[in-house]
Amino acid sequence: MSDTPSSPDVSNLTIAVLGGTGPQGRGLARRFAAAGLDVVLGSRDASRASAAAAALASVGRVRGASNADAAAAGDIVLVVVPWDGHAQLLESLRGELAGKVVVDCVNPLGFDKQGAYALAVEEGSATQQAAAILPDSRVVGAFHNVSAVLLEDPAVERVDTDVLVLGDDREATDLVQALADVVPGMRGLYGGRLRNAHQVEAFTANLISVNRRYKAHAGVRVTDV
Amino acid sequence: MSDTPSSPDVSNLTIAVLGGTGPQGRGLARRFAAAGLDVVLGSRDASRASAAAAALASVGRVRGASNADAAAAGDIVLVVVPWDGHAQLLESLRGELAGKVVVDCVNPLGFDKQGAYALAVEEGSATQQAAAILPDSRVVGAFHNVSAVLLEDPAVERVDTDVLVLGDDREATDLVQALADVVPGMRGLYGGRLRNAHQVEAFTANLISVNRRYKAHAGVRVTDV
Numbered sequence: 001m002s003d004t005p006s007s008p009d010v011s012n013l014t015i016a017v018l019g020g021t022g023p024q025g026r027g028l029a030r031r032f033a034a035a036g037l038d039v040v041l042g043s044r045d046a047s048r049a050s051a052a053a054a055a056l057a058s059v060g061r062v063r064g065a066s067n068a069d070a071a072a073a074g075d076i077v078l079v080v081v082p083w084d085g086h087a088q089l090l091e092s093l094r095g096e097l098a099g100k101v102v103v104d105c106v107n108p109l110g111f112d113k114q115g116a117y118a119l120a121v122e123e124g125s126a127t128q129q130a131a132a133i134l135p136d137s138r139v140v141g142a143f144h145n146v147s148a149v150l151l152e153d154p155a156v157e158r159v160d161t162d163v164l165v166l167g168d169d170r171e172a173t174d175l176v177q178a179l180a181d182v183v184p185g186m187r188g189l190y191g192g193r194l195r196n197a198h199q200v201e202a203f204t205a206n207l208i209s210v211n212r213r214y215k216a217h218a219g220v221r222v223t224d225v
Numbered sequence: 226m227s228d229t230p231s232s233p234d235v236s237n238l239t240i241a242v243l244g245g246t247g248p249q250g251r252g253l254a255r256r257f258a259a260a261g262l263d264v265v266l267g268s269r270d271a272s273r274a275s276a277a278a279a280a281l282a283s284v285g286r287v288r289g290a291s292n293a294d295a296a297a298a299g300d301i302v303l304v305v306v307p308w309d310g311h312a313q314l315l316e317s318l319r320g321e322l323a324g325k326v327v328v329d330c331v332n333p334l335g336f337d338k339q340g341a342y343a344l345a346v347e348e349g350s351a352t353q354q355a356a357a358i359l360p361d362s363r364v365v366g367a368f369h370n371v372s373a374v375l376l377e378d379p380a381v382e383r384v385d386t387d388v389l390v391l392g393d394d395r396e397a398t399d400l401v402q403a404l405a406d407v408v409p410g411m412r413g414l415y416g417g418r419l420r421n422a423h424q425v426e427a428f429t430a431n432l433i434s435v436n437r438r439y440k441a442h443a444g445v446r447v448t449d450v
Contacts, residue, residue, distance in 0.1 A: 192434035199427035209417035223444040
């Protein structure tokens with residue numbers, strides 16, 4: 001859907017990935033770089049980010065930076081950090097993230113012997129927490145249910161999954177849908193307002209259950225759209 | 226998947242649908258009856274249930290009854306009542322439902338001008354509330370995300386969607402997966418434990434958002450399974 005006339009053009013945008021040295025961040029960076037976008041991987045430790053970026057040099061234009069520098073450089077900033085440090089990181093980057101489209105990809109999950117489960121979040125969801133911390137940013141939720149294993153696997157040419165994009169700012173959600181659309185197989189779909197982000201984040205726990213039962217790397221497709 | 230050797234045989238079971246006179250209940254009843262199962266529609270008002278059953282007479286074996294009589298008659302009992310009366314109904318049917326597989330299909334949702342949203346449930350989810358009220362039943366959650374419009378439409382031959390089946394009792398979830406599998410196009414998938422039911426129920430709010438945006442009758446497919 002990225003080349004339909006009504007879809008925003010993301011080809012000249014720089015995509016920052018905060019927490020870009022984890023599997024999900026690296027995997028998303030790989031896919032956006034492969035699609036020809038400029039990617040800046042952010043990490044608390046800029047040298048770790050540079051090392052992770054170097055490992056993707058053959059894929060496309062990826063560089064490493066501190067989270068703050070990555071946030072400053074990105075036109076769209078993805079937040080792919082562990083839930084544990086989510087609030088603190090965003091509080092520290094309020095200035096850099098002001099005015100930008102910030103895409104929260106974080107799933108607040110707990111794990112025990114019976115698998116994964118959703119954690120309660122005071123603000124309702126990680127995405128709503130981000131929106132509360134960043135009133136001057138355009139916060140969207142997306143990329144919650146995409147398998148990091150598939151994203152990171154160079155042998156996987158198409159990531160056949162829908163990306164539910166959540167937000168109250170239509171221009172911002174349209175932009176993030178277009179970003180998802182650059183990845184072969186991936187489709188960005190509007191999935192509801194911020195207040196309905198929790199269940200999309202939490203649904204990752206169900207996909208983990210599916211993966212265990214069926215030995216799969218499960219994703220989601222929405223039918224009839 | 227209904228005819229794989231490992232799948233339980235549901236062909237001789239009676240399926241009760243409590244709250245069977247609403248669109249979702251009527252739609253599920255239609256599909257199970259069309260697949261050759263015996264269906265008992267339950268309602269607070271047995272005569273309303275009988276009228277709804279009579280409207281499905283050409284489809285298969287469907288009869289109407291009070292909710293209590295339907296619960297007593299069913300081998301598998303689906304709960305498809307409005308969230309408002311959910312707890313009270315189940316409390317009133319503890320005896321009838323003891324020892325049975327009870328399938329909670331209820332989505333606790335609120336609606337306002339901006340659409341649907343998930344309601345907070347003290348027990349975590351409608352399914353967990355049912356499990357708390359019915360300690361002597363085998364409570365499973367399923368059929369949350371299936372479009373009533375498609376289920377009810379006689380022109381729709383296949384309901385192409387996955388049904389996520391949630392529960393802690395493997396034999397019961399296997400049975401309900403097999404029940405989903407009798408409907409052409411439908412596939413029952415294990416979707417996690419009871420504690421992960423909330424987000425599947427709440428996800429219906431997202432599908433309602435999708436339906437509004439894309440003029441669709443959205444459903445869910447899990448990929449890579």
